[in-house]
Amino acid sequence: MPLPKAELHLHVEGTLEPELAFELAARNGVELPYADTDDLRKAYAFDDLQSFLNLYYELMAVLRTERDFEDLANAYLARAAAQGVRHAEIFFDPQAHIARGVPMGTVVEGLWRALGRSEDNHGVSTQLIMCFLRDESADSAMETLRAAEPYLDRIVGVGLDSAEVGHPPAKFREVYEAAAALGLRRVAHAGEEGPPEYITEALDVLGIERVDHGLRCLEDPALVERLVRERVPLTLCPLSNVRLRAVDALADHPLPAMLDAGLLCTVNSDDPAYFGGYAGDNFHAVREALGLSGERMRELARNSFVASFLEHDEERRARYLAEVDAYEFTGN
Ligand code: HPA
Numbered sequence: 292m293p294l295p296k297a298e299l300h301l302h303v304e305g306t307l308e309p310e311l312a313f314e315l316a317a318r319n320g321v322e323l324p325y326a327d328t329d330d331l332r333k334a335y336a337f338d339d340l341q342s343f344l345n346l347y348y349e350l351m352a353v354l355r356t357e358r359d360f361e362d363l364a365n366a367y368l369a370r371a372a373a374q375g376v377r378h379a380e381i382f383f384d385p386q387a388h389i390a391r392g393v394p395m396g397t398v399v400e401g402l403w404r405a406l407g408r409s410e411d412n413h414g415v416s417t418q419l420i421m422c423f424l425r426d427e428s429a430d431s432a433m434e435t436l437r438a439a440e441p442y443l444d445r446i447v448g449v450g451l452d453s454a455e456v457g458h459p460p461a462k463f464r465e466v467y468e469a470a471a472a473l474g475l476r477r478v479a480h481a482g483e484e485g486p487p488e489y490i491t492e493a494l495d496v497l498g499i500e501r502v503d504h505g506l507r508c509l510e511d512p513a514l515v516e517r518l519v520r521e522r523v524p525l526t527l528c529p530l531s532n533v534r535l536r537a538v539d540a541l542a543d544h545p546l547p548a549m550l551d552a553g554l555l556c557t558v559n560s561d562d563p564a565y566f567g568g569y570a571g572d573n574f575h576a577v578r579e580a581l582g583l584s585g586e587r588m589r590e591l592a593r594n595s596f597v598a599s600f601l602e603h604d605e606e607r608r609a610r611y612l613a614e615v616d617a618y619e620f621t622g623n
């Protein structure tokens with residue numbers, strides 16, 4: 292049995308495996324510019340975030356109907372459950388679908404067909420976090436928030452993703468204020484490729500409660516001190532960092548130093564179909580490459596539940612934490 296964990300940084304569109312991409316392409320009559328799944332997999336060699344995003348947006352063309360989004364989410368939830376994920380807070384990118392003529396309702400209702408039954412079908416509790424594309428305009432983000440208003444009972448919070456450099460968080464001040472006024476939780480990608488100043492700005496201007504990635508905080512000791520003092524969680528994605536060349540190799544990942552510094556680090560998969568693994572694969576990989584002890588692994592699992600948005604159900608959080616404490620260490 293794998294170590295119980297929460298997944299807090301997972302783009303549902305990034306769980307689109309090549310086999311499902313071809314199946315949905317055939318179902319929807321979408322032509323993919325790849326001969327077969329092997330040919331597609333050859334395109335999974337990235338130099339940086341943008342080279343990944345190009346393929347990520349291209350493959351989304353196969354997602355068209357509610358059933359497509361339902362199938363995508365169910366495929367993820369089955370894999371996540373098998374790797375010990377007990378709770379998942381799942382990002383989605385509505386602007387990338389709306390731009391292709393797929394309405395917000397199709398995306399949210401389709402995902403909900405899987406998420407609404409996830410506890411019964413997969414034993415995984417879920418929440419949805421709607422991300423804005425930071426390389427699109429602030430007006431577009433605000434329109435997206437308005438389009439989501441009929442679905443807010445299904446959305447716990449907002450996030451910010453896509454190409455980071457050149458798109459500082461403050462661009463989205465008003466939309467985050469509007470999201471807060473609607474009672475939504477707030478997170479943002481910051482310090483993945485962008486500078487540590489973007490992390491500070493996301494905290495101060497956007498009022499975020501968790502930092503997605505946040506790796507580059509290490510360049511600013513005062514910021515590290517603040518993140519420790521304020522117990523701000525970081526959702527790290529180690530296999531993603533290797534594939535997008537934020538670190539040279541997993542053995543060089545600063546996770547152990549970050550834990551030693553007292554940062555509230557969590558380990559997540561980001562875009563598992565593209566980066567070589569799901570949540571349990573990331574746990575296993577850091578344990579092997581960095582020689583983490585069982586107690587360190589347990590700390591990461593505990594952190595994932597501590598950092599999750601389970602304030603509406605503290606009993607559940609306590610139950611998950613008790614599962615971590617009771618876990619007998621053999622693998623991950
Ligand atoms: O890793 C990521 N970073 C930024 N945007 C993204 N959108 C999907 N995955 C990512």
Ligand SMILES: [Zn+2]
Nearest residue numbers: 302452480561
């Ligand atoms: Zn991400």
